[in-house]
Amino acid sequence: MNRIANVIKLLNRDKHTWMTVPAGILGSSFIVNVIIGFGSGIAIYTGGLSSIFIYMLVLGIIVLPQTFPFAISFSIRRTDYFIGTVLNAILSSALVTLILMILAAIEDATNGWGVQLHFFNLPFLTDGNLAQEFLTEFILLLTMFLLGFAIGSVFRKFRAIGLFVTSLAAMIVTTLLVVLATLNNWWEPIWNWLQEITAFELSLWLLPIALCFAILSFLLIRRSTV
Amino acid sequence: MTSSVVEVKNLTKSYGKVTAVNDVTFSLEPNKIYGLLGRNGAGKTTIMHMITAQLFATSGELKVFGEEPYENERVLSQVCFIKESLKYPDNYMVKDVLELSASLFPNWDKEYADSLVLDFQLPLKRRMKKLSRGMHSSVGIIVGLASRAPLTIFDEPYLGLDAVARAMFYDRLIEDYSEYPRTIVLSTHLIDEVSRMLEHIIVIDGGKILINEDAEELRGSAYSIAGTASAVESFIAGKKVISREPFGGLLTAGVFERLTETDRKRAESLGLQTAAISLQQLIVQLTNKKLETKGGSRP
Structure with a gap:
């Protein structure tokens, strides 16, 4: 347990990457939207919140090159590194979600920051009850991180060529699925399903995908070298 | 143990x-x-x-x-x-x-x-x-x-x-x-x-x-021997030589062997000078030597 705590300590010593930068990105996006809301005078629904989800993806990608060689040079086991990093991402995702929900509550109470801005409350995404809202955003943040982490792990183990092959494979699989869906007339049922499903239900579908990313990262990190 | x-x-x-x-x-x-x-x-x-x-x-x-x-x-x-x-x-x-x-x-x-x-x-x-x-x-x-x-x-x-x-x-x-x-x-x-x-x-x-x-x-396993080329050559015959630096009619050779008392006396009688080889010198010569022989064996 102590060893995993050390990994979390190692990551959080870098406050910029885990706190200042994401807060700065989300904050600047928010301020720009408030200014626009102030100028326009009408109700605005903005996608500025997506910046934090994109950042989690970026964070997942950069955390390995930033800390993995350092960690194993300083006698940290690969398994501990993996568990510590994923645990830190879970804690961070939970914390970010909590902050987003508090800000959403303030947004609600102040009639959209006084300018009818819908930045933290968005239709579909925050439709459910509080618990559902929390889980939806939390799972989405974590999945984005783990996707990035899996990308970083592929690069760590197989370098650029591995990333290239994986991207190519992913594209081919996607293309095949699209062709399959078109040939079998699956688009209409898919479209109907997407219209009926809530954001919370959709986020639950992400869980197995996130788990796959995590397992892939684990297996690759275990075999990674400096 | x-x-x-x-x-x-x-x-x-x-x-x-x-x-x-x-x-x-x-x-x-x-x-x-x-x-x-x-x-x-x-x-x-x-x-x-x-x-x-x-x-x-x-x-x-x-x-x-x-x-x-x-x-x-x-x-x-x-x-x-x-x-x-x-x-x-x-x-x-x-x-x-x-x-x-x-x-x-x-x-x-x-x-x-x-x-x-x-x-x-x-x-x-x-x-x-x-x-x-x-x-x-x-x-x-x-x-x-x-x-x-x-x-x-x-x-x-x-x-x-x-x-x-x-x-x-x-x-x-x-x-x-x-x-x-x-x-x-x-x-x-x-x-x-x-x-x-x-x-x-x-x-x-x-x-x-x-x-x-x-x-x-x-440290004591190698020494250098210097003097006129002919005297050095006769001295190092049959010895494990790791370097050879001719300079005009003179020659300095590195020998990868312990300097025995008899050898020291023999060097003296031949008018040759012996000196210790520093560790760095020794290693440079040993790792260099390998390269040379590799180079020499090329067709």
Whole structure:
């Protein structure tokens, strides 16, 4: 347990990457939207919140090159590194979600920051009850991180060529699925399903995908070298 | 007889067709200072990476503190490996590295680390990536010393350090080693600078072990002989000659043999001068020699 705590300590010593930068990105996006809301005078629904989800993806990608060689040079086991990093991402995702929900509550109470801005409350995404809202955003943040982490792990183990092959494979699989869906007339049922499903239900579908990313990262990190 | 700290048997590491480390066998005894010497690309760093489980061996056996090092907490917590190319997270400050080391290395001595920071005049709040090359190296040296790991490995840790700082590193290392004995491996090009500290020397060349000998033994194991070419030639006939430097009618030859009393007398009678060969000289000549013969064997 102590060893995993050390990994979390190692990551959080870098406050910029885990706190200042994401807060700065989300904050600047928010301020720009408030200014626009102030100028326009009408109700605005903005996608500025997506910046934090994109950042989690970026964070997942950069955390390995930033800390993995350092960690194993300083006698940290690969398994501990993996568990510590994923645990830190879970804690961070939970914390970010909590902050987003508090800000959403303030947004609600102040009639959209006084300018009818819908930045933290968005239709579909925050439709459910509080618990559902929390889980939806939390799972989405974590999945984005783990996707990035899996990308970083592929690069760590197989370098650029591995990333290239994986991207190519992913594209081919996607293309095949699209062709399959078109040939079998699956688009209409898919479209109907997407219209009926809530954001919370959709986020639950992400869980197995996130788990796959995590397992892939684990297996690759275990075999990674400096 | 105490058990070895590191036990390496037929260790091989290849990358495709290139064999970086080729069938290497050696062991490291506890509480000794080892010199792991060799030219660039000889395979030193690769061997040390395998000992610390940062690289995987292609074949062979490797035991550190009697166990496999891979993912082994008991082994890894006793090892500190400082290398020249060590990368720190971009936003880390000097104090981040030191405070983290305090929780990672069980024998960490904070007071000692603080005194070393003063000695090396390190700015604690400066970012690692803003440090000069020499300061960057100093951080590694401080971690290596203050961690007091039972197996401490320094891989060319002095890059960018001036002579004063290097001398300080050697002094601190010797002082602390005599107070807290441990196994230390020094890999370096500056052989003469460290030769007085080394107790055992392993020379790697082309991925193979060239020399694995006690430093004291090795120091007396070669000499140079100088004089007129004909006299030197007659003297070195049948001896293991590692170098030959003609200069006009004179010749200086390096002989990789212990200088016996009879040989010394014979040299004297021939009017030849004998001199000791420094460790650095010896290793340069030995590793050079191999290249020459390789070159000579080409069609």
